[in-house]
Amino acid sequence: MNTLAQADVARETYWGITSVEYAVFYFLAFVTVAVFTYGVYRRFARYAQGDGDSLPRLDELQRRVVSAAKIVLSNEKQFNRDLYGGLMHSFILWGFLTLFIATSILMVEEYGAQKLLHASFWNGDFYLAYQFIVDAMGLLFVVGIGMALYRRYWVRNHRLWDRHTSLEDDLFIWTLFALGIGGFLLEGLRVYSAGIPDHETVSFVAYGMALGFDAIGLATLGPEQAGLNGAGLNVENLHWLAWWTHSLIAFFFIAWIPYAKPFHMLSSFANVVTRDEKAGKRLPNVPSDLDATNAESIDDFTWKELLDQDACTKCGRCSSVCPAKASDRPLDPRNVILDLKSYREDLEAGGEDQPIVAHGGTSVIDAETMESCMACMACMDACPVEIEHLKSFTRLNRQLTDQGDIDSSMQDVFQNVMQNGNTFGDSPRNRGDWTEELEFDVADAREEEVDYLWYVGDFPSYDERNKQVARSLATILKEADVSFGILFDDEKFDGNDIRRVGEEFLYIELAGHHVETWEDCEFDTIVCTDPHSYNTFKNEYPEVDFEEFADDPMMPFEYDEQWNKDGEVEVYHWTQAVEELVQDGRLDLTGTELDYTVTYHDPCHLGRYNDEYEAPRELITATGCTLDEMPRNRSNSFCCGGGGGGLWMDFEEEPKPSEERIREALEDTDAGSDVEKFVVACPMCMTMYEDGRKTGGYEDEIEIVDIAELIVEAIGKTEEAKVEVAAD
Incomplete structure (x- = not known):
């Protein structure tokens, strides 16, 4: 093998690139940055056209940024209920950020240290540490992309395929894969051409590839003859081709970021920074001005709601936990957010105006879709980028109310409340x-x-x-x-x-x-x-x-x-x-021994809304009952179906959320059919589960009780508290 060994513990940054190619490279880099900057400007200029938000979004900005960085860098939301997805996204994110930082270090070395200070730090031990970290994190990046490809195309995870799945999703993942693999190929060719110096073992992936090239006898002319050398198949030609291919793909990706799915790398972080930590549990107030509109046009949406739309990554986590979707109601939280985004982008491209929400097929969102929402907040809890679905959904519901497009049963409820x-x-x-x-x-x-x-x-x-x-x-x-x-x-x-x-x-x-x-x-x-x-x-x-x-x-x-x-x-x-x-010892439950095996349903408004999970459980266990947890419990609890007006509306659904939940209690808990009582802590849950017990055919298998009824029985006061209903 004809090589020229690399003597110094460093390497040439633009090896094999002529001065003309160097100039072309930086011209393309300038164009790329200009296209990227313009795209980001357009995005944020559009947010500025959105309605003002009634809640503070940028107060305590330093605390918000630090908190958002912790959430994003730890990937804690991605790990929620999905270990595979958490690891996959962590590998991709950490690898991508490391490669970005590594590129930034090269820029500092090239234009700061060498051009301005006529010095260099990118050599010796620093170079060795740099190469090792870049290879290690680059490998994690490629592994993460591989996991994503496996989940998307081999397993075909149901969350990832829907009507908003498009070519941009394919292009995004394959572009990242090409960048990761291309970087290693480029580095392996360089190490091989340099004679596979011993110090490059720190670049263990590239070093291994170089050994592979050596094993197949890939021809080389040596670093002094780098560049495009005729049509022969040699490492120098391959390196030149790989260098330009890698650069052009990188330029395309950077320029493309503000115009498609990769923008979530910016918008998602911005969305986490500007989140309302009480989102859902409190809703924006409407102005007293009766001329104010809710969702007559897309411009009625606040800038934060527009940002929510752009932050959506189509991951489908919200859809997978939505009880309305699981019951075949026509609601998919992801699609509502993305339908609004698609309509907004269509308008910006010259499309026609449509009603935002109404009955029938002429609106962006159908009224029945919004009527299906149970306001359980499961979608928001599952969302890794803090999209506040319920705020947009409530805006749409307010518009339906303004238009009079309300389900007749809910109109009766409104009338009852107004009159009585x-x-x-x-x-x-x-x-x-x-x-x-x-x-x-x-x-x-x-x-x-x-x-x-x-x-x-x-x-x-x-x-x-x-x-x-x-x-x-x-x-x-x-x-x-x-x-x-x-x-x-x-x-x-x-x-x-x-x-x-x-x-x-x-x-x-x-x-x-x-x-x-x-x-x-x-x-x-x-x-x-x-x-x-x-x-x-x-x-x-x-x-x-x-x-x-x-x-x-x-x-x-x-x-x-x-x-x-x-x-x-x-x-x-x-x-x-x-x-x-x-x-405090004012109610004595010591020594109570109710001999029941029970399971407990976390109400959405007590648990997911307000993070109260322990008080109900402590009271249940204090009565002596054996508590067998449901597989979906605490923040992952499955809604009874009564929230958001569901208690008063009739839906064609199979199974009903209440029936599915009782089935889960009897089949999926550790105790299974030995569960005697299904315990609730919410009157609406009581009503929904008593109904589900009947319609699901579970009347002889399980009893629905409130925690209060268990306590009264435990203290021996049942007869004083309970008056039998004639219908019972």
């Missing part, structure tokens, strides 16, 4: 009737001071099955010798679910009524039966600026402040309050 203050349409005077069967009186919090102002809620007040739960909880509080009271006919629906269906102004009316009523009461803590009430009182009522609406003659309140802005009033779900009573 509850979703049942029953008389407000009957709201406290459930207390009459108790052996003790429940205080009126409007007339006497109490420790706990208990917001009972619609279903525990009017639904016969949930009245048993209310009586159980009242018995528990009485047994703990707690001072508590309710509002009787001054309590109305909390507004959480009708807000998520889009009826914002009715929600404001309800919120104003409640905070005004609470201001006239003396209490320490608000305790809620329903996680939906708990969420809206804790996270949403404090966000309302009631002064905007107080002078409106249509609003039934005069309250003109921002309630509980500083969190001086504590809001608890009842399991949190009772757990404290147990810990």
Whole structure:
């Protein structure tokens, strides 16, 4: 083999490239950067045309950037429920960033150290360490790309294939693969041509390739004759070809970034930086201006919602956890976000205007799609780039409400709430009737001071099955010798679910009524039966600026402040309050031995919305029950189907979310069919699962109970709390 051994522990950066080619290379680099810069400018200029966001997005910017960097670099969201995907993305990200940094170091060496300082640091030990790290991380990069190719094309992971899957997805992954493999090929050819010097063993991948070239006897002319040397097959010609091919692919990729899927490398980080850490659990307020529109056009969307659309990587994680999609409802969270993006880009290219959301096939999003959303927030929890689906979905629902395109059953609910203050349409005077069967009186919090102002809620007040739960909880509080009271006919629906269906102004009316009523009461803590009430009182009522609406003659309140802005009033779900009573020794559950094998369903608004997972479990185990966890539990819990108005709407779905969840309890838990009781902590869940138990044919296999009913049985107060319903 004819070679010229490399004497120094370093290498020539532009080996084999003539001065003319050098000039061409930098001209192309300039064009590439210009095209990239213009594309990024266009993207961010478009965001500036979006509507303003009502929530702070750039406050505490340094903290936001540091937090986002931690999330992105650790890939913690990618590892969520998907070890393979987490490793794959980590290898690609860390490898790509390392190669980017390595290229930046070369620029500093070439134009800073050599041209300006007439010195060099890219030699000796630094060079050896550089080469080793670049090879190691470059190998991880290629392995990660290989894992992605395997998942996409061999396994054909269902998440990755849908109507928005396109040629850009193929081009993106194969371009990265070509860059990774091309870099190693280029380096291997250089090491071989240099005579495979011993110090290049640190470049272990390239060194191994060089040994392979040596084994097949690839011809070489030596480094002094580098460049294109005739048509012969030799390492110098191959190196020249590989160098230019690699460079042109890199230039194409950089220039392409702002115009297609690779832009998520920038937009995703920006999206994480500007995220709302309370996204979903609180929704943006609407202005009091009745002329304001919600989603009449794409320009009604905020700049953050436009950024959400561009941040989507089509990974399908949101779709894979969506209970509506799993039940064959026409909702796919990914497609809603991408449909909006596609429509926006089509308009920018000269396409025709369309209604954003409506019934029928002429709109961007069909109304039935949005009616299918359960507001469970599973999509947001699963999204690795912090897309706030629920905010865009609520905007679309508000537009449907403005247009009058609301499901007839939901219109009935709105009417019931407007006329009677509850979703049942029953008389407000009957709201406290459930207390009459108790052996003790429940205080009126409007007339006497109490420790706990208990917001009972619609279903525990009017639904016969949930009245048993209310009586159980009242018995528990009485047994703990707690001072508590309710509002009787001054309590109305909390507004959480009708807000998520889009009826914002009715929600404001309800919120104003409640905070005004609470201001006239003396209490320490608000305790809620329903996680939906708990969420809206804790996270949403404090966000309302009631002064905007107080002078409106249509609003039934005069309250003109921002309630509980500083969190001086504590809001608890009842399991949190009772757990404290147990810990304080005011409710004695020691020695209770309920001999049941049970499983527990995490309600979305208690768990995923508010991260409360332990209080319910501690109460269950304190009763002596054996708790067998569902495979999908805590933040991965599967919605009952009742949220977002689902409780009141009829869907053609198979199976119902409630039926699927009960099947999971009886078939997929460790105890399987030995599970005796399906435990809930939400009145809506109780209603949905009692229905699912009947429609799914599980009536003889499992019982639906609330945690409160277990506790009452454990303390021996069942007869005092439970009044059998005639239908039972």
